């Protein structure tokens with residue numbers, strides 16, 4: 001009877017899990033294992049909101065395993081030590097895990113794999129986190145793509161989502177002594193700022209499936225237009241589930257293409273539009289894989305000498321708390337603080353405001369998102385910040401500075417999104433709700449702050465700084 005460890009990391013699911021499947025194909029019994037080793041991901045160890053999610057996702061995974069007669073073993077890192085403890089206690093001859101592409105985690109996996117090989121234990125890494133492996137598509141010259149559109153053309157052409165694999169009803173498993181209670185990881189925040197998270201999310205595989213099912217009807221059909229509207233539920237909200245691997249991108253792509261085909265001709269386009277966003281997710285991982293310093297350094301090296309304004313703790317605090325006096329920016333920052341998530345269009349607006357109107361370094365914003373987003377993802381977050389700040393590859397050029405008032409009027413035309421998150425402005429209609437400083441009396445009565453900076457002046461200053469860099 002041979003035993004294998006299934007080392008769960010960013011694949012907290014049983015269905016369509018290639019590592020679990022490979023372990024069951026080759027061995028009679030498994031030991032499901034999770035190792036808490038945040039230090040191994042430093043300096044980008046999971047932030048507070050991610051750890052909240054992880055706590056609940058691990059509890060959900062444990063319940064799914066228990067339904068199948070298995071138990072999730074929880075140990076503290078270092079990973080190699082924990083694996084060796086379990087190998088000794090269970091007699092496991094192999095370790096199966098899903099591949100992680102982030103440079104720091106990938107380097108850790110290489111070290112662990114080499115050390116285990118010396119012990120005579122094989123470590124197998126399965127694909128499953130992405131639709132397309134980062135090494136699978138290259139330009140005609142064999143180099144990595146730096147522009148999304150040709151990358152996606154090449155990746156889409158070879159993409160064929162397969163029927164997802166379903167986990168068996170029973171999982172033959174071994175139990176070993178020494179598993180820690182979930183609370184021992186201390187994942188939940190000591191300050192209870194997370195009350196809004198409970199209302200907004202259901203971490204775990206069932207919650208992921210529910211979010212997908214909710215999306216597959218009318219929202220999918222409307223996706224191409226509604227995805228830019230923060231005042232509507234126009235997107236799938238699958239990002240934290242995808243980050244933690246509670247659902248695979250293959251499961252999502254497969255279901256979306258099937259539903260789009262069922263919904264008729266018009267929906268095909270919507271299906272492709274959605275798939276393209278999953279393509280951006282893959283492309284972020286692709287960029288990070290091929291540019292390992294992307295989380296900390298600008299992809300456009302000119303930005304190493306950009307004239308960022310020295311860190312301004314007061315301005316950053318007002319940005320973080322949603323008190324800049326620019327309604328759509330503040331609505332987004334308050335949505336983030338309350339729910340751990342923010343609409344993509346608004347992420348771009350708040351990032352643009354911080355890096356262009358306030359000219360604060362993009363890494364300060366990326367760090368705040370890292371701590372407060374439940375979907376915080378090193379590749380997507382670094383890519384999103386570099387794209388908006390203008391220092392990424394294939395990025396919005398720095399000189400293209402979003403105007404948060406016109407963006408608000410376009411994508412939140414009735415002001416419903418702003419009013420939902422800024423009670424001080426409830427009852428003020430659009431267009432004034434997006435620029436309340438135009439009525440100083442009303443602004444005073446509302447208790448909402450005046451703008452932290454003048455939008456036109458700060459824009460001009462940003463363009464001057466850009467010219468100095470590019471000229």
Ligand SMILES: Cc1cc2nc3c(=O)[nH]c(=O)nc-3n(C[C@H](O)[C@H](O)[C@H](O)COP(=O)(O)OP(=O)(O)OC[C@H]3O[C@@H](n4cnc5c(N)ncnc54)[C@H](O)[C@@H]3O)c2cc1C
Pocket residue numbers: 227235236237238239240242243277278280281282284342343344345347348351369373375376377378380381382384385388
């Ligand atoms: C400054 C900034 C920071 C960001 N940080 C993160 C982050 O830490 N984690 C994260 O998952 N996304 C991040 N994004 C991308 C995007 O905002 C979120 O993925 C999206 O809002 C998630 O909502 P959804 O699941 O409803 O998206 P949907 O529109 O339903 O899209 C489906 C899936 O596609 C992927 N996706 C969608 N848009 C993007 C995009 N622009 N780039 C990469 N993948 C995308 C996500 O996995 C998403 O779940 C960031 C964007 C910006 C501008």
